[in-house]
Amino acid sequence: MRGTGMAAVVALAVLAPPGEARAQASNGNGIQGFLDNIFTGSIANDGQSASLAPRGGSEQTPSPPKRPASSAATAWSGEDGASGHPLMTAAAIRQAAANFSNCVAAMWPDAARRHITRENFERFTAGLSPDLRIMDLMDSQPEFTKAIWDYLDILVKDARLARGREILATYKPQFDAVEKAYGVDRYAIAAIWGIESNYSTQMGDRSVLQSTATLACVGRRQKYFRDEFLAALEILNRGDLRPEQLRGSWAGAFGPTQFMPTAFKRYAVDGDGDGRRDVVDNPADLIASTANNLKKDGWQTGRTWGYEVVVPNDFNYMLADRAKAMTLAQWEQLGIRRAGNKAFPYSADRAYLLAPAGAGGPGFLMLQNFRVFMKYNPAEAYALAIGHFADRLRGGSPFVQPWPRQERVLSRAERLELQQLLARRGFYRGTPDGQIGSRTREALRGFQASVGAPADGFASSDVLERLRRR
Template sequence: MARPAGGALPWSGEDGASGHPLMTAAAIREAAGNFGNCVAGMWPDAARRGVTQENFQRFTAGLSPDLRIMDLMDSQPEFTKSIWDYLDILVNDNRLAKGREVLAKYKAQFDATEKATGVDRYIIASIWGIESNYSTQMGDRSVLQSTATLACIGRRQAYFKDEFLSALEIVNRGDLRPEQMRGSWAGAFGPTQFMPTAFKRFAVDGDGDGRRDVVDNPTDLIASTANNLKKDGWQAGQTWGFEVVVPQGFNYMLADRAKAMTIAQWEKLGLKRPTGQPFPHPAEKAYLLAPAGAQGPGFLMLQNYRVIMKYNPAEAYALAIGHFADRLRGGQPFVQP
């Protein structure tokens, strides 16, 4: 079995926790033994995408499976952090200070991007901060190796085959070099964690140098992240949501993403902002999120919150992004315990 790169842990050699037939130890070993043939067999698909034979050989030569990914793919989290613990970890003073530095340093790029796309600079800065702690924690696995491993081994091969072929297209086109494409075990890379297919859809050349470099070029990074949010339906000039006080005796069956109502309708049911401020647009549609049930605060979530959820479909993540952006803008911490 191939030695893992660097000081990475080796594969456990055990069946995956999902119980999927392709995640048994025997199936993983068998697929790993066929890895070279599997990668070579993707050449016709790569050719159809415009990858040259020379580049296909160059970028796949020496690829070996990173089987440790199989443990990560099926790992069961030991515990799930409550949404508050998650927010405390992500939205802290150190990260806020770094975020303000980034906003000042790249003010010209944020100005231009906000003008061109209508996407709020504080949301872009927030995604950058929460995804990679401002480019300091981007993951160190080779995207080509990770996506090739997942395209040939395990339970999501069709999905990751598209990611691997897209990664080949990126390096074939010269937007990024293979060594720039390092990231998570699943293949997300760069300061705002683009998957290769998302890069293809959303990356833009912000400074006109002919490359879409979302890893080391802040202009391209800011413009591409904004383009992603815009294409996903970002509404310019609108916020993501509001913290609200939910009245005693409220029917929590209404706290459901499928049950959107206008803010005016929510107000009729007794919801109000903890500071007593009015809502700016009572006709806007929102749904109620009550992450701690009747014990905690509620949040009315607008269209832009749904857009953040498309970036990463975890409620806690999207809430952290929205809240962190508000704090970067000078807003206050959440009021209710």
């Protein structure tokens, strides 16, 4: 979903839990836990690439919530992957699994080039075996999905907000120091912490070494995950984390704000000067590292992520595109108004219009910091949840305008049919896959414009019926 607009209901058809979506994104950055059973799948681009206490504890700093104990592993289905990739056939998976030990051993020269000692390589890879259940998770194709408003309801709720305010108060010294050093808004950091792991209570319980080793040797993304596996070995070799701390999602994202191993290498910092970068059990390191991540991705100090806006009835939704950024003053000239009749504080700031529920729901003007959230996780629904959660932690109000909750979520079969009908009429040029990405939304806008409907790119049941009738 990186770099694309999002039609609300179908957006969540392809939204993986944040930590796992980050693992699949091209930037290599790593909500899993309770979301694992709600949102599964992979990033859709229509065929395009897609709790804490300091170490040793402290009388001044509360201990973290306990990480959940490991649950019994679910066995691999033994079936071909839904992607159709040749490396995801059952036969290919079995063949790669049989060669797993040799595959891991063959990575020693690369590990040596990264200054991992032979002793540590042998120690950390001893007894590793492939977790083939990951193959099912990697290629899952959800039949039904959640609408964006349901996603926001799940993530931005009173209990999580209350816990977030406790976290902000408990770790106020750490947040103070990080805001001063990095210029990153504390509420944004606290929001990511809350959304990614429900404040360290749902971080995942899979071994990161086992997960990344499995994906480095089995399945369709071996080159990508080879780098993640070697980076995980580097983390252990350096002593930043212990093996028992390096647990997370099936894709290898770990810690309360879900770092992938390569992202840890780029962004993790020693926030308290103890010589380790512990983003799992040390609040100073966690907060500073997450801030460093956002800062290096282009965070603008003193600016918000975006604004809820009212879009006029006769608006040209062909302008609702990430590539069509304009100043806030220019948007105002087109009739866009900030919700609640508030003024835009910086009229020269550039933003793009997001209409995640089409013409029937609220609009949003998204600024640079929203794009930064999307670098953290390339899904606009996720970034919207982070921004809104941060605003609520700051004392802001819920969104002003209602969502079109009467809209029915399309099944995967219906999404495939919609793409096929658009292709038959010359609007869609991709390969139908049941995932609504930028090409499908562009095709939808073209079809909607051709029949005189608001060209909002929203894949509703109504537009599907129109396509069936033509």
